[in-house]
Amino acid sequence: MAPLLEIRDLHASVGDTPILKGINLTINAGEIHAIMGPNGSGKSTMSYALAGRDGYEVTGGDILMNGVSMLEMEPDERARAGMFLAFQYPVELPGVGGMSFLRAAVNARRIEAGEDEIDQLEFVKLVRAKAKHLSINDDMLKRAVNVGFSGGEKKRYEILQMALLEPVLSVLDETDSGLDVDALKIVSDGVNLLRDPARSMLVITHYQRLLNHIVPDYVHILAGGKIRRTGGKELALEVEESGYVGIDDAA
Amino acid sequence: MSASMMQPNLDQLAGLTGVRAGALSRWQETGWPNSRVEQWRFTRLASLEKMDLRPASAAAPAGTEAISAVLPENGVILSFSNGVLDVAGLAALPDGVTASFLSENDTALAVLAALVPASHPVSDLSLAVMTSGLHLEIAGRVDVPIILVFTGDDNGVSSHPVVSVKLADGASTVLAEWHQSAVGLSAPLMAIEVGDKARLDYAKVQHESAQSAHLAATGLTLGEGSVFEGFQISVGGQLARLETHITLTGENADCTLSAIYLGRANQHHDITTNMSHAKGHCLSNQIIRGVLDDSARGVFQGKVHVAPDAQKTDGQQMSRALLLSRKAEADAKPELEIYADDVLCAHGATVGELDETQLFYLTSRGIDRDTARGMLISAFLDDAIDSISHPALAAMLRPVTTAWMTASNRSETGDK
Ligand SMILES: Nc1ncnc2c1ncn2[C@@H]1O[C@H](COP(=O)(O)OP(=O)(O)OP(=O)(O)O)[C@@H](O)[C@H]1O
Ligand SMILES: [Mg+2]
Numbered sequence: 001m002a003p004l005l006e007i008r009d010l011h012a013s014v015g016d017t018p019i020l021k022g023i024n025l026t027i028n029a030g031e032i033h034a035i036m037g038p039n040g041s042g043k044s045t046m047s048y049a050l051a052g053r054d055g056y057e058v059t060g061g062d063i064l065m066n067g068v069s070m071l072e073m074e075p076d077e078r079a080r081a082g083m084f085l086a087f088q089y090p091v092e093l094p095g096v097g098g099m100s101f102l103r104a105a106v107n108a109r110r111i112e113a114g115e116d117e118i119d120q121l122e123f124v125k126l127v128r129a130k131a132k133h134l135s136i137n138d139d140m141l142k143r144a145v146n147v148g149f150s151g152g153e154k155k156r157y158e159i160l161q162m163a164l165l166e167p168v169l170s171v172l173d174e175t176d177s178g179l180d181v182d183a184l185k186i187v188s189d190g191v192n193l194l195r196d197p198a199r200s201m202l203v204i205t206h207y208q209r210l211l212n213h214i215v216p217d218y219v220h221i222l223a224g225g226k227i228r229r230t231g232g233k234e235l236a237l238e239v240e241e242s243g244y245v246g247i248d249d250a251a
Numbered sequence: 252m253s254a255s256m257m258q259p260n261l262d263q264l265a266g267l268t269g270v271r272a273g274a275l276s277r278w279q280e281t282g283w284p285n286s287r288v289e290q291w292r293f294t295r296l297a298s299l300e301k302m303d304l305r306p307a308s309a310a311a312p313a314g315t316e317a318i319s320a321v322l323p324e325n326g327v328i329l330s331f332s333n334g335v336l337d338v339a340g341l342a343a344l345p346d347g348v349t350a351s352f353l354s355e356n357d358t359a360l361a362v363l364a365a366l367v368p369a370s371h372p373v374s375d376l377s378l379a380v381m382t383s384g385l386h387l388e389i390a391g392r393v394d395v396p397i398i399l400v401f402t403g404d405d406n407g408v409s410s411h412p413v414v415s416v417k418l419a420d421g422a423s424t425v426l427a428e429w430h431q432s433a434v435g436l437s438a439p440l441m442a443i444e445v446g447d448k449a450r451l452d453y454a455k456v457q458h459e460s461a462q463s464a465h466l467a468a469t470g471l472t473l474g475e476g477s478v479f480e481g482f483q484i485s486v487g488g489q490l491a492r493l494e495t496h497i498t499l500t501g502e503n504a505d506c507t508l509s510a511i512y513l514g515r516a517n518q519h520h521d522i523t524t525n526m527s528h529a530k531g532h533c534l535s536n537q538i539i540r541g542v543l544d545d546s547a548r549g550v551f552q553g554k555v556h557v558a559p560d561a562q563k564t565d566g567q568q569m570s571r572a573l574l575l576s577r578k579a580e581a582d583a584k585p586e587l588e589i590y591a592d593d594v595l596c597a598h599g600a601t602v603g604e605l606d607e608t609q610l611f612y613l614t615s616r617g618i619d620r621d622t623a624r625g626m627l628i629s630a631f632l633d634d635a636i637d638s639i640s641h642p643a644l645a646a647m648l649r650p651v652t653t654a655w656m657t658a659s660n661r662s663e664t665g666d667k
Contacts, residue, residue: 051611051615053611053615054607054611055607074614074620075611075614075615076614076615076616076617076618076619076620076623078615079614079615079616079617080617084615085615087612087615090612091608091609091611091612093609093612093613093626093627093630094630095629095630095631095633095634096613096626096627096629096630100626101613101616101626104613104616104618104622104626105616105617105618108616108617108618108619108622109617112617144630161616165616165617
């Protein structure tokens with residue numbers, strides 16, 4: 001069986017600048033992989049390339065989900081195929097009501113699966129229940145998407161979306177940054193609830209402490225647009241102690 | 252003025268007297284404005300040249316054609332076909348509304364002429380040509396919406412309906428205009444007097460066909476302590492100008508005049524407003540939103556004038572345009588003329604595009620690009636639409652923007 005995600009020799013540029021310089025990564029169903037790496041090493045670029053963002057041009061290699069190349073797919077098609085990106089910087093959408101946004105996303109997924117649109121009341125109940133786990137109150141749900149949310153609230157709202165969309169592959173880009181200790185626990189619990197033999201996650205982080213909560217199967221160090229080292233969760237501890245010195249990023 | 256520009260056949264007007272004769276001679280002197288006239292710099296009327304128009308005659312109107320309006324169910328409809336009022340509709344007017352005809356009433360015409368924008372060619376032309384002249388007086392509280400529906404199917408005709416409405420002190424009513432002609436030029440002239448402590452909820456939809464032109468001149472005065480909540484949507488027509496002049500003639504008047512224009516293909520929409528604070532302690536608020544696709548062009552000209560003794564004026568105006576295509580173009584010309592010192596006035600104008608980051612965020616959640624665009628355009632328009640508090644008018648206006656977006660998505664998908 002093909003792995004859930006296979007990244008093959010991925011090269012990507014932003015504008016004319018090559019950022020990703022040959023990434024190879026295979027994630028099997030049920031696995032959690034963590035990616036660490038210095039600022040500017042290309043972690044977010046990789047997450048955008050996976051999600052298919054315009055302007056993050058794949059210049060070589062391939063991205064396969066369940067053996068199918070995603071390069072020709074638009075971001076919405078990738079999302080409906082089961083990919084989810086929790087943004088490092090979630091985007092504010094003034095005037096776009098939170099509930100109608102969440103419902104549009106859930107319905108897009110359901111229609112793709114040949115299901116009916118979700119019943120309005122059922123949907124409200126579902127959102128409330130998931131929101132409660134993440135300590136998201138009704139007031140936040142009623143507001144426009146991400147507008148006036150604190151940094152930590154935005155991150156929790158990303159996880160709420162993930163919980164509603166039940167993706168097969170979740171890419172979490174620094175979801176732990178800006179979270180206080182309690183929120184970190186809440187978010188990690190939310191993520192762990194979705195752990196499942198059929199789902200995989202790619203967790204981008206700078207901090208080992210997140211990985212105490214969301215325990216990864218593998219840790220990769222990305223530097224200079226390439227994965228320089230791969231190890232178990234102890235690699236995160238090593239980075240925490242000695243930083244990225246000694247990791248060869250001569251590109 | 253170019254000699255070949257549309258010249259209405261004015262023979263039938265021989266023998267006019269009084270106000271209309273005056274209007275006719277003024278119009279004959281000035282004619283259509285050319286682009287050297289400052290207020291018409293952005294909106295050129297040369298395309299009228301090709302239309303070879305004659306004013307509609309006062310022949311019996313054809314039946315009202317099917318219109319795409321979702322009109323308030325309990326409303327009373329007055330139909331104008333090719334600019335001519337179907338007088339049978341007057342019988343259904345609710346209690347508190349009295350109708351009369353303007354063409355014979357020189358006193359009423361003089362009042363009307365003083366209210367409408369003097370700088371607008373339609374003011375004089377439509378007064379002179381006048382395919383129908385209706386005057387409505389409103390007394391007391393009239394809850395039944397009065398809906399003026401203007402249709403036209405006569406090729407080469409210019410329609411010149413003239414309507415004046417007077418709300419007595421303390422009166423209130425709901426008034427809507429729906430314009431949907433298949434061809435020709437619509438040149439409606441409206442004059443509305445809102446008495447002291449009166450309230451008017453008003454909406455206008457310019458939904459002419461893509462072959463038509465619409466040049467409207469509307470004038471209002473707002474009395475002391477009155478409330479005016481007005482909204483205009485310009486979505487149809489090849490060339491459209493909705494020009495509205497409002498004078499706040501009494502203290503503590505509260506005036507909202509919002510507008511949306513939605514353009515595609517080579518449409519040209521012009522929203523021109525003139526908000527004149529003659530007395531102090533009044534509030535005026537204008538929210539203008541435009542969305543332009545293809546090679547459409549949008550113009551907003553908004554002047555806020557505050558007279559020397561109109562102290563404690565609060566005059567706000569914000570115009571924003573959203574360009575969906577590189578060939579679309581928006582111009583905004585906000586002007587503040589403030590002669591009082593103790594006022595709170597602000598205006599702003601922006602032109603922008605849909606935000607790619609926001610679109611990516613939406614699509615990354617599985618929402619297709621067309622739907623995502625629609626969500627962002629709706630969000631953009633909502634601040635303006637939310638300013639309509641009358642439920643029946645809001646219910647009439649919302650489908651207009653929704654239908655436009657649906658059609659927009661269809662054409663975008665077609666282009667790909
Ligand atoms: N839109 C852009 N325009 C120009 N350069 C960009 C753009 N996006 C990313 N880059 C560059 O690509 C490189 C990688 O950026 P990226 O955001 O992927 O880093 P990162 O590993 O996520 O960093 P951080 O840990 O700070 O989040 C950086 O040098 C950055 O300046
Ligand atoms: Mg990053």
